[in-house]
Amino acid sequence: MEQKYIRNFSIIAHIDHGKSTLADRLLEITKTISKREMKEQMLDTLDLEQERGITIKLQPARMIYIANNGITYQLNLIDTPGHVDFTYEVSRSLAACEGALLVVDAAQGIEAQTMANIYLAIENNLTIVPLLNKIDLPSANIPVVKEEIIKILGEHEILEVSAKTGINVDSVLEAIVHEIPAPTGKETEPLRALIFDSFYDAYRGVVVMIRVVDGSVSVGQKIKFMQSDKEYEITEIGYFNPKQVKTNKLETGEVGYFAGNIRNIVDVKIGDTVTEFQKEASTPLSGYKEPNAMVFSGLYPVSTEEFPLLREALGKLKLNDSSLKYEPESSKALGFGFRCGFLGLLHLEIVKERLTREYNVNLIATSPGVIYKICLSNADMLTIDNPADFPDREKIDYIEEPVVKATILLPHEFVGAIMELCNKRRGKMLNMEYLTETRVLLFYQLPLNEILVDFFNQLKALSKGYASLDYEFSGYQVSDLVKVDILLNHETVDAFSFITHKDNAYFKGRELVSKLREFIPRQMFEIPIQASIGSKVIARETISAMRKNVLAKCYGGDISRKRKLLEKQKEGKKKMKSIGSVEIPNEAFLSILKIDSE
Amino acid sequence: MSSGIYIHIPFCSRKCDYCDFFSFKASSSYVDKYIDALLDEINSGKHQALSFDSIYIGGGTPSCIDASYINRILSRLYARYNLNSPEITIELNPETITCEKLQIYKESGVNRISLGVQSFASKNLEALGRHRMVDLNSLWPVIFSIFTNVSIDLMYGIPKQTLQNLREDLRSIPENIKHVSCYCLSIEPGTQLYKKSCNLNLPNDDLLLSMQETIINFLGIKDIYRYEISNYARPSFESRHNLHYWQYDNYLGFGAGAVSTISGERMENTKSMLKYLSRNYVESAYSLSENEQINEYVMLALRLIKGLDLSAFQRRFSKEKVNELLQRISDNNKFFYLKDNFAALNSQGLNLSNTIVSNLFL
Ligand SMILES: Nc1nc2c(ncn2[C@@H]2O[C@H](COP(=O)(O)OP(=O)(O)OP(=O)(O)O)[C@@H](O)[C@H]2O)c(=O)[nH]1
Ligand code: SF4
Ligand SMILES: [Mg+2]
Numbered sequence: 001m002e003q004k005y006i007r008n009f010s011i012i013a014h015i016d017h018g019k020s021t022l023a024d025r026l027l028e029i030t031k032t033i034s035k036r037e038m039k040e041q042m043l044d045t046l047d048l049e050q051e052r053g054i055t056i057k058l059q060p061a062r063m064i065y066i067a068n069n070g071i072t073y074q075l076n077l078i079d080t081p082g083h084v085d086f087t088y089e090v091s092r093s094l095a096a097c098e099g100a101l102l103v104v105d106a107a108q109g110i111e112a113q114t115m116a117n118i119y120l121a122i123e124n125n126l127t128i129v130p131l132l133n134k135i136d137l138p139s140a141n142i143p144v145v146k147e148e149i150i151k152i153l154g155e156h157e158i159l160e161v162s163a164k165t166g167i168n169v170d171s172v173l174e175a176i177v178h179e180i181p182a183p184t185g186k187e188t189e190p191l192r193a194l195i196f197d198s199f200y201d202a203y204r205g206v207v208v209m210i211r212v213v214d215g216s217v218s219v220g221q222k223i224k225f226m227q228s229d230k231e232y233e234i235t236e237i238g239y240f241n242p243k244q245v246k247t248n249k250l251e252t253g254e255v256g257y258f259a260g261n262i263r264n265i266v267d268v269k270i271g272d273t274v275t276e277f278q279k280e281a282s283t284p285l286s287g288y289k290e291p292n293a294m295v296f297s298g299l300y301p302v303s304t305e306e307f308p309l310l311r312e313a314l315g316k317l318k319l320n321d322s323s324l325k326y327e328p329e330s331s332k333a334l335g336f337g338f339r340c341g342f343l344g345l346l347h348l349e350i351v352k353e354r355l356t357r358e359y360n361v362n363l364i365a366t367s368p369g370v371i372y373k374i375c376l377s378n379a380d381m382l383t384i385d386n387p388a389d390f391p392d393r394e395k396i397d398y399i400e401e402p403v404v405k406a407t408i409l410l411p412h413e414f415v416g417a418i419m420e421l422c423n424k425r426r427g428k429m430l431n432m433e434y435l436t437e438t439r440v441l442l443f444y445q446l447p448l449n450e451i452l453v454d455f456f457n458q459l460k461a462l463s464k465g466y467a468s469l470d471y472e473f474s475g476y477q478v479s480d481l482v483k484v485d486i487l488l489n490h491e492t493v494d495a496f497s498f499i500t501h502k503d504n505a506y507f508k509g510r511e512l513v514s515k516l517r518e519f520i521p522r523q524m525f526e527i528p529i530q531a532s533i534g535s536k537v538i539a540r541e542t543i544s545a546m547r548k549n550v551l552a553k554c555y556g557g558d559i560s561r562k563r564k565l566l567e568k569q570k571e572g573k574k575k576m577k578s579i580g581s582v583e584i585p586n587e588a589f590l591s592i593l594k595i596d597s598e
Numbered sequence: 599m600s601s602g603i604y605i606h607i608p609f610c611s612r613k614c615d616y617c618d619f620f621s622f623k624a625s626s627s628y629v630d631k632y633i634d635a636l637l638d639e640i641n642s643g644k645h646q647a648l649s650f651d652s653i654y655i656g657g658g659t660p661s662c663i664d665a666s667y668i669n670r671i672l673s674r675l676y677a678r679y680n681l682n683s684p685e686i687t688i689e690l691n692p693e694t695i696t697c698e699k700l701q702i703y704k705e706s707g708v709n710r711i712s713l714g715v716q717s718f719a720s721k722n723l724e725a726l727g728r729h730r731m732v733d734l735n736s737l738w739p740v741i742f743s744i745f746t747n748v749s750i751d752l753m754y755g756i757p758k759q760t761l762q763n764l765r766e767d768l769r770s771i772p773e774n775i776k777h778v779s780c781y782c783l784s785i786e787p788g789t790q791l792y793k794k795s796c797n798l799n800l801p802n803d804d805l806l807l808s809m810q811e812t813i814i815n816f817l818g819i820k821d822i823y824r825y826e827i828s829n830y831a832r833p834s835f836e837s838r839h840n841l842h843y844w845q846y847d848n849y850l851g852f853g854a855g856a857v858s859t860i861s862g863e864r865m866e867n868t869k870s871m872l873k874y875l876s877r878n879y880v881e882s883a884y885s886l887s888e889n890e891q892i893n894e895y896v897m898l899a900l901r902l903i904k905g906l907d908l909s910a911f912q913r914r915f916s917k918e919k920v921n922e923l924l925q926r927i928s929d930n931n932k933f934f935y936l937k938d939n940f941a942a943l944n945s946q947g948l949n950l951s952n953t954i955v956s957n958l959f960l
Contacts (some may be wrong), residue, residue: 546950547949548807549950550827550948550951551827551952552784554843554897555840556602556604556843556849556857557604557606557620559843559859559894560857560866562897563897565952566897566952566956567959569952569956570957573956573957
């Protein structure tokens with residue numbers, strides 16, 4: 001299609017403001033999807049997304065729309081996630097678009113990720129089309145929320161819609177056509193297409209999702225990845241509706257995918273530019289700034305034989321989740337695994353779930369941590385993301401921990417409670433602003449490791465669910481940190497070690513020790529469990545020895561059954577990890593290391 | 599080497615709450631057909647070449663059916679099999695005992711009786727869902743006038759039971775008893791007790807172990823020694839039949855649900871009455887692998903207080919297998935003692951035998 005009839009846009013919003021539901025209506029009105037095929041949040045194609053009711057992955061869909069002026073347009077929408085951990089999905093989507101539909105829940109108003117996403121759209125030079133959603137709700141507060149939007153975006157026309165009931169959604173389509181600019185790529189120049197996502201398909205190899213910026217691309221063409229310098233011949237081209245629909249060609253300004261029997265997954269890099277082989281563009285597109293992993297955890301296969309499977313699965317998953325970082329590591333307690341970097345705890349949990357569901361690897365994840373910088377007495381600097389690498393205390397001069405700048409948006413009556421929470425988490429207030437008379441913006445500097453666990457839940461609980469949080473990495477600060485080790489029967493279990501602020505060590509040590517006591521079954525001897533800092537024990541519990549496990553009877557008719565029973569016990573034991581002669585069932589590891597990702 | 603024969607009589611007057619045995623409420627028409635099928639099964643004469651020195655008639659409650667049936671079964675066995683002055687045991691329920699029945703048993707060849715007493719206290723019986731109308735005290739003289747080799751089954755670890763209460767049960771055991779089986783109650787899935795098990799008020803492990811100690815000491819003083827995890831006997835009155843199981847000897851089973859094991863071949867009879875009555879006796883027959891045999895051997899032999907006979911084990915399997923076993927035993931050595939070529943669990947080991955035996959498994 002000619003560029004002037006193409007509109008590319010993302011739908012952005014805070015979590016749950018109705019992006020995916022709005023996308024449903026757009027797909028429906030444009031008859032991209034028939035009423036019969038329609039289901040809720042159609043673009044949440046992963047099972048995990050449907051189950052949790054949240055979007056995790058960006059998802060493109062092409063629609064054909066005949067506008068009121070009689071002209072037929074091709075609209076390429078990209079639905080995006082709202083959770084802060086998946087901001088990278090949003091920025092990649094925005095780079096493939098000229099505009100963004102900004103959805104704001106009329107009952108909730110502007111929230112922290114609304115702001116964050118607005119700034120992202122502005123940085124990408126996109127035209128923002130704001131709209132109020134959920135106007136059908138009795139609690140919708142249209143004038144106030146409009147005022148909030150105008151405070152941030154300036155004077156603007158703001159559509160009022162209900163994605164659920166469909167009220168006014170037609171006007172959204174008209175606004176897209178009239179307000180969002182058409183792409184302005186150079187049709188006759190050599191091909192330049194931006195890779196904004198990819199995934200692995202067992203039959204076709206890597207499937208690469210692209211936005212064609214200049215030139216065009218068709219089946220049979222030889223292309224080259226500019227950054228990885230690899231060539232392939234295109235075997236399939238298509239677009240999303242949201243299912244993959246094969247076509248012959250993607251033209252300037254269009255969004256779609258191609259496959260080229262790419263088996264070597266490292267050849268495909270998100271943000272790389274695709275150009276034509278032997279007719280190469282002179283400069284690549286600017287690509288993306290790779291996000292830095294903020295949270296680290298060791299992922300280990302539950303059964304050690306699954307290590308190669310895990311390695312392969314991580315490689316394939318990374319194609320579809322380029323923010324995931326991993327490198328091999330080993331643990332005395334858990335064997336071989338990978339130290340992985342994530343954008344946040346929800347990201348960690350989602351990756352774990354996807355590895356389990358999509359690749360069938362059962363995993364244990366060690367306690368999540370952050371990157372610390374340690375200055376040794378000899379002035380050497382160490383950077384560690386694994387408690388196992390924490391040096392002896394005597395050798396340490398000082399330690400720095402990462403801090404974030406947190407933006408908390410909340411109704412003013414909860415300010416007191418939330419400030420108290422932030423103070424408890426060692427936060428430093430940077431600023432406080434009134435967005436409107438009743439809505440307050442709090443800016444805090446907080447240590448990242450203080451907000452990883454249970455911060456968000458607390459925030460929600462203390463504000464009756466009204467406070468929202470966004471944060472970004474802001475630097476390092478010196479801090480009084482210690483490493484807490486857990487000893488089981490006098491042996492350190494590396495998988496349980498963690499680094500924490502000195503003031504929290506005692507409490508967290510106790511908590512973990514008593515959890516262990518609960519989850520480790522009695523064994524044939526008494527097991528002391530200790531938490532220690534260096535050689536100083538800060539918490540202790542004991543699992544008393546099992547005293548009785550015996551079958552009362554075993555006669556001729558019972559033998560097979562009882563043998564099988566004991567064989568099963570033996571099999572169960574094989575599956576346990578043995579540490580300091582203590583057998584720990586995998587369920588115990590899972591329960592103990594279970595994290596609350598909010 | 600001699601073997602044992604087991605006969606299963608799957609009938610009871612009513613089902614007890616803790617029972618997970620294969621048994622039905624007896625109805626006379628059924629019983630008659632069943633015994634016919636059973637006699638036919640015996641007639642088929644499997645493994646006739648073996649010689650047998652024990653017969654055990656168990657259930658269910660063999661004493662709840664007419665004693666003449668027992669007579670017919672035993673005569674059929676005598677006719678069909680090579681019996682070598684066998685120990686012949688029958689399980690009895692106190693309420694089904696009559697002088698006539700005992701006489702008939704005796705005349706049929708029974709020389710040992712095993713009495714399912716479980717407890718002498720009505721409170722305990724109630725907790726077990728077992729009811730008894732008979733006065734045991736008046737029965738003892740009758741029983742002992744006919745049989746000298748008498749065993750009783752007792753149960754401990756009964757809901758709400760105390761040590762005191764257990765001692766009273768032990769004191770009620772008649773002086774001239776030859777053998778006592780003392781089982782710790784275990785709540786098996788599918789039983790009535792299991793359904794109620796959350797509010798049963800069962801003794802905890804520490805109390806159970808004290809009970810066990812109490813039993814060992816009490817019976818020991820009376821010259822009744824523990825020879826298996828749950829079995830006690832005066833010297834030379836150990837159950838010859840049950841020893842066959844624990845020493846991994848061959849045994850033949852007849853009746854619905856009965857199991858036979860002959861040199862590593864296991865045969866399991868059907869538990870479906872319908873199939874059994876239509877003479878489809880065998881449900882499954884399979885060979886045990888060498889490892890399975892070794893595991894069973896170890897599991898059973900270590901139930902005995904004297905332990906596992908290493909030379910017998912070596913004869914049956916091989917020198918390498920003995921060494922392998924000794925290796926695994928040495929990894930668990932604090933629960934064992936080795937003496938005169940026997941490897942036995944010590945008292946702590948016996949209490950944990952499931953864990954230890956599964957450690958030894960191949
Ligand atoms: N009443 C009402 N509910 C709506 C409307 N739009 C969406 N919802 C509901 O709001 C919830 C969240 O909708 P989604 O479309 O999943 O929101 P989202 O913005 O895609 O959420 P994330 O992708 O997780 O950020 C769902 O329960 C929707 O049914 C609306 O116009 N009115
Ligand atoms: S008498 Fe024995 S077999 Fe019969 S129901 Fe009671 S416990 Fe079960
Ligand atoms: Mg969504």
